[in-house]
Amino acid sequence: MQVISLLLPxxxxxxxxxxxxxxxxxxEAFWAGMEKMVYYLLFPALLxxxxxxxxxxxxxxxxxxxxxxxxxxxxVALTWIGKPFIKAGPMTYESGMQTAFRFNSYIALALASRLxxxxxxxxxxxxxxxxxxxxxxxxxxxxxxxxxNLGSExxxxxxxxxxxxxxxxxxxxxxxxxxxxxxxxxxxxxSIALGLLMVGAGLRLAGIREDKLMTTYFTAIKLLAxxxxxxxxxxxxxxxxxxxxxxxxxxxxxxxxxxxxxxxxMGGNGPMTAFLISLGTLVSAVTIPFWLMLVH
Numbered sequence: 001m002q003v004i005s006l007l008l009p010x011x012x013x014x015x016x017x018x019x020x021x022x023x024x025x026x027x028e029a030f031w032a033g034m035e036k037m038v039y040y041l042l043f044p045a046l047l048x049x050x051x052x053x054x055x056x057x058x059x060x061x062x063x064x065x066x067x068x069x070x071x072x073x074x075x076v077a078l079t080w081i082g083k084p085f086i087k088a089g090p091m092t093y094e095s096g097m098q099t100a101f102r103f104n105s106y107i108a109l110a111l112a113s114r115l116x117x118x119x120x121x122x123x124x125x126x127x128x129x130x131x132x133x134x135x136x137x138x139x140x141x142x143x144x145x146x147x148x149n150l151g152s153e154x155x156x157x158x159x160x161x162x163x164x165x166x167x168x169x170x171x172x173x174x175x176x177x178x179x180x181x182x183x184x185x186x187x188x189x190x191s192i193a194l195g196l197l198m199v200g201a202g203l204r205l206a207g208i209r210e211d212k213l214m215t216t217y218f219t220a221i222k223l224l225a226x227x228x229x230x231x232x233x234x235x236x237x238x239x240x241x242x243x244x245x246x247x248x249x250x251x252x253x254x255x256x257x258x259x260x261x262x263x264x265x266m267g268g269n270g271p272m273t274a275f276l277i278s279l280g281t282l283v284s285a286v287t288i289p290f291w292l293m294l295v296h
Contacts, residue, residue: 004289010110010196011285017200031201038106038194039258044162046109046188050125051166052176061126064243068127069134071230071251075101076138078221086214091143095268096214098139099255099276100221103131105159106195108253111288113192115249116242123246129163131250136160139259143266199281202257204274211272219280223287227252231294245295252291254284 021031079097086093105128112124136157169176176184230251234244255277264270 006114007289013193013196014200017197018203021201035198038191038198040158042187042191044158045184046191047125047159047162048166049184049188050121051129051163052169054122054126054170063237064239064247065130067230067233068247068250069130070233071226072101072131072134074229075221075226078225082217088211088214091267092269092272094142095263095273096218096276097142098259100218102135102139102256102259103253104256106199108250110192110196111249112246120246124250127250129167132159132163139262143268199257203278218276219283222255222280223284227291248291248295252288254281
């Protein structure tokens, strides 16, 4: 019941996003504008605010970050291992690969906040800071032979810029002025609610009838294999309880909504990617409670 009460408010917000999208006639332009505001302003503000206030100490968080990074790398490796054995249309497999290791940062920080307050958000932001560039490099690399440039994609990524700036701010020992902290805090709070509503509004489950093996494979990697690697490594390295909970939660998250944007922009299969995002989000409502109960 504790796990259910932890997850329920955020999944209710996702459900509200589904309902609002279905019953309103606000148009794609409204939702596209909202997504841009969250992605380019509100969410970077939250990431910077969370990371800039971190007390960075590799002696206490080094193994924690190592587990998260190794679990993500395992997900990347598994997608490449399966490529010779799963037949898919042009750019379809490459488009879907990113959904097996990228993560939804909106859900990440919302759940971390409910699990352990500001301390949980800080730890999750640290994983996001390392995970965003790693996952973006892997995702762009899979699609880059068709179009795009890895360096420019990463240099323009607002999440990477925000987390990198926040980590640098923390490493320099600076302190946020009270007014700046209050503004960033309010922007960050807005990003979580709006981000979860956007997840719901973006769910797409209709129109896909093919590539069932590929769909199952990618979903199993993201929601089962990657968190299993994090759990085993975390136990082996004897992470503190909270760190183990946060890293397993991080690795059990559904994939990022922006996977669709990247696939569409780089000449991939957008509809298939949207379907994978939506399916993974729904299935994670079952798998996230399982992993949290395992590490509770």
